[in-house]
Amino acid sequence: xxxxxxxxxxxxxxxxxxxxxxxxxxxxxxxxxxxxxxxxxxxxxxxxxxxxxxxxxxxxxxxxxxxxxxxxxxxxxxxxxxxxxxxxxxxxxxxxxxxxxxxxxxxxxxxxxxxxxxxxxxxxxxxxxxxxxxxxxxxxxxxxxxxxxxxxxxxxxxxxxxxxxxxxxxxxxxxxxxxxxxxxxxxxxxxxxxxxxxxxx
Amino acid sequence: xxxxxxxxxxxxxxxxxxxxxxxxxxxxxxxxxxxxxxxxxxxxxxxxxxxxxxxxxxxxxxxxxxxxxxxxxxxxxxxxxxxxxxxxxxxxxxxxxxxxxxxxxxxxxxxxxxxxxxxxxxxxxxxxxxxxxxxxxxxxxxxxxxxxxxxxxxxxxxxxxxxxxxxxxxxxxxxxxxxxxxxxxxxxxxxxxxxxxx
Numbered sequence: 001x002x003x004x005x006x007x008x009x010x011x012x013x014x015x016x017x018x019x020x021x022x023x024x025x026x027x028x029x030x031x032x033x034x035x036x037x038x039x040x041x042x043x044x045x046x047x048x049x050x051x052x053x054x055x056x057x058x059x060x061x062x063x064x065x066x067x068x069x070x071x072x073x074x075x076x077x078x079x080x081x082x083x084x085x086x087x088x089x090x091x092x093x094x095x096x097x098x099x100x101x102x103x104x105x106x107x108x109x110x111x112x113x114x115x116x117x118x119x120x121x122x123x124x125x126x127x128x129x130x131x132x133x134x135x136x137x138x139x140x141x142x143x144x145x146x147x148x149x150x151x152x153x154x155x156x157x158x159x160x161x162x163x164x165x166x167x168x169x170x171x172x173x174x175x176x177x178x179x180x181x182x183x184x185x186x187x188x189x190x191x192x193x194x195x196x197x198x199x200x201x
Numbered sequence: 202x203x204x205x206x207x208x209x210x211x212x213x214x215x216x217x218x219x220x221x222x223x224x225x226x227x228x229x230x231x232x233x234x235x236x237x238x239x240x241x242x243x244x245x246x247x248x249x250x251x252x253x254x255x256x257x258x259x260x261x262x263x264x265x266x267x268x269x270x271x272x273x274x275x276x277x278x279x280x281x282x283x284x285x286x287x288x289x290x291x292x293x294x295x296x297x298x299x300x301x302x303x304x305x306x307x308x309x310x311x312x313x314x315x316x317x318x319x320x321x322x323x324x325x326x327x328x329x330x331x332x333x334x335x336x337x338x339x340x341x342x343x344x345x346x347x348x349x350x351x352x353x354x355x356x357x358x359x360x361x362x363x364x365x366x367x368x369x370x371x372x373x374x375x376x377x378x379x380x381x382x383x384x385x386x387x388x389x390x391x392x393x394x395x396x397x398x399x
Contacts, residue, residue: 018219020213020214020215023212023213023217024213026213026227027208027212027213027227030227030230030231030234031246033234033248033252034234034246034247034248034249034252035246035249035251035252036249036250036251036253037251040252042252042253042254042255043248043252043254044254044366045254045366045367045368048368051370062370062371063370063372085396086263087372088263088264088265088266088367088372089370090265090366090367090369090370091368091370140366141264141365168370171370172368172369172370173368173369173370173371175369176371177371177374179374179375180374192396194374194375194394
């Protein structure tokens, strides 16, 4: 294993002598980093190539989320937004975000997309299936979530569905998210589950 | 792709000649390593798992979930057998924030954080709480449930493990449950996830 040695600024100052220990450190430090030796600088997540994406190609999913609101009538009207958990961004870069809503005759569903608590996108409200793609830049530690919203507040919000899929085309890791998180809200229960959420839209 | 060219000890010995070829290696080899170059005098050295920056965390912050474990007992077993959780193996050293929820449901129950089989934290409180642990690669983390009450209908200890600087896009979606039920002396295992709403 190569030995890491800090190289001081004085060793490479103008007029500094070129010494054998300096040359040894220049040679060995490169190897020591790869080996994680002693005090060698660790490879940071920030040093990893940024995520890239292609719109509408559905490459590798890193997040799947589904929100459901069903079973409401004028007798138990509830117009509150239904909010997902947050996806925590580990690697910065550009991600393809696919948002889908399904409303019905009474409920014009739309999605509000939030980053770190701030609204960044709102999809078009619709009674049928509405598919929207974005390519968005995220940085490490960003927190992404969606809210399912009924834009037609003048009628009973009987049902609505919202989906969020986040994709990259250069994933860091061998896994992919074939499963996702689902939240279902009905008048009688709030259900959280992990299940398959295929992007068929 | 950049060629990787090995620098010998002879190249950097005392009184060795300083050549443009040597400085070219010093300049280009870091690039070749980053590229995973296979060309040159020898394949570039690969980054080992030990070379990755250690995990960091912030207590109280639900950042990236990297593991989930729940250890529970259903039904009064008429026994006070303790229950051992399922281990999670640390693949990257550093600090991890553990969020633990162990509701009280009769008698005294204790959630015990175990690292390589050694207790590192023990709580009997019924509230959720945070613990930061420092782990090395290969160490095994689990949460055990101890009790002195044989008649409880449900006892559990739940653990979420968080890192602030994950190296992957993929979060943990589910984790192991260790369950011991009434009239059963066998511990069963399953897949489970609980939302961290505490």
